[in-house]
Amino acid sequence: MSRPLQAVVWAMAVALALAAPLSLTSFWLQTALFVMAAAIGAIGLTLLVGVAGQLSLAHAFFVAVGAYGYAFLAGHWPSPLAAVGGVALAGVAGALFSPIAGRLRGIYLGLASLGLVFLGQHILLNATPLTGGFNGRDVAPFNLFGFTFTATNPDVVVFNVPYGALERLWYLFLLVLAIAYWYARNLLHSRPGRALAGIRDSSVAAAVMGVDVRRYRAAAFTVSSGYAGLAGVLFALAFGRIVPDSFGFAMSIDFLAMIVIGGLGSVPGSVAGAAVVTALPLVISHYSGALGFLAQPGEPGVGAADAARLLYGAAVVAVLLFVPGGLAQLVPTARRRVARPNRPRPSVKETSDEANARGGYRPVPDPDRM
Amino acid sequence: MTRAVELLLNGLSLGCIDALIALGFVVVFKAARVVNFAHGSLLLLGAYVVGRYHDRLGFAGAVALSVAVTAAVAVLVGAVVLRRVRLADPGTLAILTLGVDIVLATELTRRIGTDLLSTGDPWGAGVVLLAGVHIAQTRIAAAGVAVLLVGAFLAALRFTDWGVALRASAERPATAALVGIRLGRVAATAWFLAGGLAAIAGLFFTAFPASGVTGTVGQAALGAAVPAAVLGGLDSTTGALVGGLAVGLTAAFAAGYQDELAFLGRGFGAVAPYVVMLLVLLVRPSGLFGRRDVTRV
Numbered sequence: 001m002s003r004p005l006q007a008v009v010w011a012m013a014v015a016l017a018l019a020a021p022l023s024l025t026s027f028w029l030q031t032a033l034f035v036m037a038a039a040i041g042a043i044g045l046t047l048l049v050g051v052a053g054q055l056s057l058a059h060a061f062f063v064a065v066g067a068y069g070y071a072f073l074a075g076h077w078p079s080p081l082a083a084v085g086g087v088a089l090a091g092v093a094g095a096l097f098s099p100i101a102g103r104l105r106g107i108y109l110g111l112a113s114l115g116l117v118f119l120g121q122h123i124l125l126n127a128t129p130l131t132g133g134f135n136g137r138d139v140a141p142f143n144l145f146g147f148t149f150t151a152t153n154p155d156v157v158v159f160n161v162p163y164g165a166l167e168r169l170w171y172l173f174l175l176v177l178a179i180a181y182w183y184a185r186n187l188l189h190s191r192p193g194r195a196l197a198g199i200r201d202s203s204v205a206a207a208v209m210g211v212d213v214r215r216y217r218a219a220a221f222t223v224s225s226g227y228a229g230l231a232g233v234l235f236a237l238a239f240g241r242i243v244p245d246s247f248g249f250a251m252s253i254d255f256l257a258m259i260v261i262g263g264l265g266s267v268p269g270s271v272a273g274a275a276v277v278t279a280l281p282l283v284i285s286h287y288s289g290a291l292g293f294l295a296q297p298g299e300p301g302v303g304a305a306d307a308a309r310l311l312y313g314a315a316v317v318a319v320l321l322f323v324p325g326g327l328a329q330l331v332p333t334a335r336r337r338v339a340r341p342n343r344p345r346p347s348v349k350e351t352s353d354e355a356n357a358r359g360g361y362r363p364v365p366d367p368d369r370m
Numbered sequence: 371m372t373r374a375v376e377l378l379l380n381g382l383s384l385g386c387i388d389a390l391i392a393l394g395f396v397v398v399f400k401a402a403r404v405v406n407f408a409h410g411s412l413l414l415l416g417a418y419v420v421g422r423y424h425d426r427l428g429f430a431g432a433v434a435l436s437v438a439v440t441a442a443v444a445v446l447v448g449a450v451v452l453r454r455v456r457l458a459d460p461g462t463l464a465i466l467t468l469g470v471d472i473v474l475a476t477e478l479t480r481r482i483g484t485d486l487l488s489t490g491d492p493w494g495a496g497v498v499l500l501a502g503v504h505i506a507q508t509r510i511a512a513a514g515v516a517v518l519l520v521g522a523f524l525a526a527l528r529f530t531d532w533g534v535a536l537r538a539s540a541e542r543p544a545t546a547a548l549v550g551i552r553l554g555r556v557a558a559t560a561w562f563l564a565g566g567l568a569a570i571a572g573l574f575f576t577a578f579p580a581s582g583v584t585g586t587v588g589q590a591a592l593g594a595a596v597p598a599a600v601l602g603g604l605d606s607t608t609g610a611l612v613g614g615l616a617v618g619l620t621a622a623f624a625a626g627y628q629d630e631l632a633f634l635g636r637g638f639g640a641v642a643p644y645v646v647m648l649l650v651l652l653v654r655p656s657g658l659f660g661r662r663d664v665t666r667v
Contacts, residue, residue, distance in 0.1 A: 313472030
């Protein structure tokens with residue numbers, strides 16, 4: 001696309017996003033809020049897993065820290081400050097874990113981080129004064145200098161559409177997502193982003209080039225946890241009430257599924273992946289009556305929730321087997337095919353830490369890596 | 371004192387089951403370099419088959435069927451799905467097994483539904499008095515079977531051609547391939563064994579005093595296998611055994627002394643193995659017996 005055309009498309013997208021609450025039903029608004037919250041968490045995880053090459057299953061833990069941190073702080077501080085506090089708490093939690101994260105390699109990190117999720121669940125269930133225990137705790141509505149994100153106070157009506165909590169949160173979430181997206185894109189294309197990609201491809205080569213590997217690994221973990229914390233704050237606002245069950249191992253897997261389906265290391269891809277993984281179960285169960293072939297609650301057969309899980313479990317497998325670049329790979333391919341239909345597609349070969357350590361890029365299947 | 375002995379014996383018998391689970395997890399990692407997050411679901415599959423068919427086939431028949439089915443599914447996962455992506459890094463492969471795990475666990479949980487499946491084992495809820503403490507018969511059977519299986523496995527690893535091939539391909543895959551070891555076949559055998567071990571472990575994992583086959587069994591088993599395998603060292607079979615026993619003992623003691631540990635919160639027994647695992651990893655990043663990664667330039 002030429003530049004002016006691109007600008008027009010962008011302007012139309014922004015206008016559409018701003019006008020959307022006028023026509024969307026509350027179901028779609030609610031779904032969109034969850035998608036945007038998940039998208040921020042997914043961006044954070046893709047920075048860690050896709051860009052820095054550190055597998056983490058602990059993302060749900062940091063999301064929980066952000067959510068509960070906000071819920072707790074909002075009782076004492078103004079909302080914006082509490083939100084910043086929630087993000088900071090999650091970042092600090094990530095920084096505290098980073099001595100372990102910096103020492104461990106690849107798969108050991110992933111398995112160790114699994115421990116954090118279970119520990120986190122234990123803490124959430126037992127630190128009742130802070131977290132409300134099993135029953136969770138309510139989240140105070142967001143209040144921006146007297147403007148509350150609820151149905152009233154002040155009343156807002158646009159083109160005869162009353163703006164309730166969902167409509168107001170839509171704009172807040174949109175703004176936060178845009179900032180988070182922009183920050184991640186900039187991070188990727190700056191010095192630290194290149195350093196992290198270097199570490200992923202070969203930590204030895206990166207160290208030789210003068211990258212402080214351990215410090216960058218720790219920093220990646222901290223930034224990623226901060227993103228998770230921000231996602232947690234938004235989840236808390238979207239749910240209105242948070243319970244420990246929402247932040248278990250299943251959520252960590254959901255986040256991994258998002259970034260894999262979207263394409264590891266791609267920021268727009270992780271947003272798309274978040275949309276697919278988050279919206280799919282909600283939409284399927286919303287329309288399960290109309291879809292017909294799904295079992296209603298209480299009937300035998302495949303119900304809506306099961307169908308969604310089966311579908312996205314299979315999607316993870318299928319993407320990794322057939323489209324390793326995920327959704328992010330499909331878009332440029334399609335665009336290139338439209339632009340130059342006859343040009344053969346360049347093949348992308350993966351390199352890895354170990355392959356590089358043993359002598360670098362290898363074009364043939366290497367039995368050492370089976 | 372009696373309580374300590376009781377917890378020790380219970381912990382050891384529980385540890386034997388955990389060791390069986392961890393052993394399957396480690397064998398696959400050793401042979402195929404895959405961290406198999408679907409291991410918990412494979413175990414659930416094994417337990418499910420026993421629970422569903424022991425009425426029709428009798429207990430022994432159901433166990434045989436369960437081992438066969440689980441091993442076959444494991445080989446399918448390993449050979450068909452994972453061999454396609456040989457070039458990918460361990461993290462990607464692990465995520466792939468997570469995808470398999472989601473599908474398997476969802477389908478099995480759906481099939482179990484609200485049914486209460488028991489394993490139908492001949493020991494039932496029997497308890498024996500041993501050295502002044504009560505122990506479930508299933509646990510004694512579990513310990514006996516575990517010792518037999520582990521002994522056979524270690525002997526096979528040491529003395530059979532397959533064992534030598536597995537150790538060689540874990541040590542130096544390229545060299546092993548050059549001297550004629552068929553890596554794919556070695557890996558498939560490892561998956562087969564892992565499936566069989568998971569089925570047997572699943573049987574004891576869900577038998578009395580546990581509450582039967584439920585959808586959460588898979589995750590609980592994975593929750594035991596991961597700290598056991600990691601604190602022992604992912605690529606060490608000895609490590610898996612030591613780790614399994616350590617996890618069993620930790621869980622038993624943390625649960626047994628939970629009144630004394632009340633300040634750590636209720637249900638600390640479930641997370642205690644993870645605390646131990648994180649502490650071990652801080653000191654030894656590759657676990658107790660794991661091979662240290664040495665990077666050469």
